[in-house]
Amino acid sequence: MAIKDIELMQHADGELDERVAVNVRAVIERDADARTKVESINEMTELVRGHLELSSDEIPDRRFDAMWREVGKAIDLEEPVGIWAKISAWFDRYRGHVITGAVSAGAVAALALVLRPGDRDDHGKTNPNVIDVQPAALRSAPVIEELETPGGNGTVLNFEDEDGHMTVIMVTPADTVEGI
Amino acid sequence: MNAGRLWFLIALVAATPLASADEKSDKKVPAQEPAALQVSCEFIEIWATNGKTPSVDAALSKALVKRLTAVFGAKYNDYKQLSSSPVTLTKKKAETLKLKKGTANVTLVEIVDKTKIRVTIDFASVKGKASQTQLVDAGDWVATAVQQPNSDGHLLAGTCK
Numbered sequence: 577m578a579i580k581d582i583e584l585m586q587h588a589d590g591e592l593d594e595r596v597a598v599n600v601r602a603v604i605e606r607d608a609d610a611r612t613k614v615e616s617i618n619e620m621t622e623l624v625r626g627h628l629e630l631s632s633d634e635i636p637d638r639r640f641d642a643m644w645r646e647v648g649k650a651i652d653l654e655e656p657v658g659i660w661a662k663i664s665a666w667f668d669r670y671r672g673h674v675i676t677g678a679v680s681a682g683a684v685a686a687l688a689l690v691l692r693p694g695d696r697d698d699h700g701k702t703n704p705n706v707i708d709v710q711p712a713a714l715r716s717a718p719v720i721e722e723l724e725t726p727g728g729n730g731t732v733l734n735f736e737d738e739d740g741h742m743t744v745i746m747v748t749p750a751d752t753v754e755g756i
Numbered sequence: 757m758n759a760g761r762l763w764f765l766i767a768l769v770a771a772t773p774l775a776s777a778d779e780k781s782d783k784k785v786p787a788q789e790p791a792a793l794q795v796s797c798e799f800i801e802i803w804a805t806n807g808k809t810p811s812v813d814a815a816l817s818k819a820l821v822k823r824l825t826a827v828f829g830a831k832y833n834d835y836k837q838l839s840s841s842p843v844t845l846t847k848k849k850a851e852t853l854k855l856k857k858g859t860a861n862v863t864l865v866e867i868v869d870k871t872k873i874r875v876t877i878d879f880a881s882v883k884g885k886a887s888q889t890q891l892v893d894a895g896d897w898v899a900t901a902v903q904q905p906n907s908d909g910h911l912l913a914g915t916c917k
Contacts, residue, residue: 715893722889742897749884
């Protein structure tokens with residue numbers, strides 16, 4: 577079976593279908609001329625490749641830089657031009673991060689608002705009607721400005737400790753046998 | 757550090773001052789704020805006796821018991837809470853306390869320096885009564901103890917804040 581030179585070249589370049597390549601390989605094994613041609617083609621291929629590599633090494637770096645600048649310009653042309661377009665593009669690019677940040681900020685703010693100490697009464701309820709409770713050391717003893725104990729006697733006692741003051745008005749009805 | 761963690765940290769730093777802004781703003785202008793027109797108080801009605809064995813009602817706060825025992829000493833050793841009346845006092849408005857025995861009315865006369873209140877307490881016990889107006893710091897206690905014929909004591913103690 578005769579084989580064309582073009583098929584030998586395609587075989588050398590690995591461009592043949594596997595089915596055709598099997599036939600070509602069989603021919604090459606049998607035909608010494610075909611084998612010689614293929615070897616020559618391979619040598620030519622190596623020579624050309626080596627020559628091209630050497631040629632590329634001789635191109636100055638600045639020419640490559642110029643080429644990359646051109647590539648960069650071409651890419652930039654696809655970028656948005658206006659400031660709002662750039663901001664929009666930035667949000668598009670970092671949408672996931674922005675959402676993560678916003679959700680995190682909201683969660684932290686909510687936690688901080690919930691956990692921050694507030695004004696609560698003894699029953700744990702929020703008490704909006706507070707007056708300032710000063711430290712016990714800054715408080716003064718209660719002052720009895722008016723006292724009436726109809727039909728009895730009144731005695732005022734003051735008690736003070738590290739927690740603050742307590743004033744007790746002790747009332748003894750006049751007809752009570754035992755006084756306080 | 758990956759980008760997600762970086763954004764989380766930025767959000768954390770940014771959100772914390774926002775969350776506390778309300779509290780800070782409260783502290784900035786206390787002088788311009790109108791004084792609170794209401795105060796929250798709690799009045800405790802107690803029956804005190806001198807029993808064979810000392811007994812203190814578990815419902816009573818330790819701080820109050822400590823003061824009662826310090827004031828009355830050996831006169832009473834048995835304290836029972838008859839009622840507890842949390843009440844919000846509005847200026848110049850008399851509030852009636854719900855007592856087990858007797859009656860009581862409390863009136864907030866005014867708030868002084870946002871740390872004190874001038875309050876009038878009218879307490880009519882089973883036997884004996886008292887009417888008083890006093891100036892008391894927020895957090896301090898006031899009490900009226902009316903001696904009963906059998907030497908028991910009918911007490912009304914209160915604190916406001």
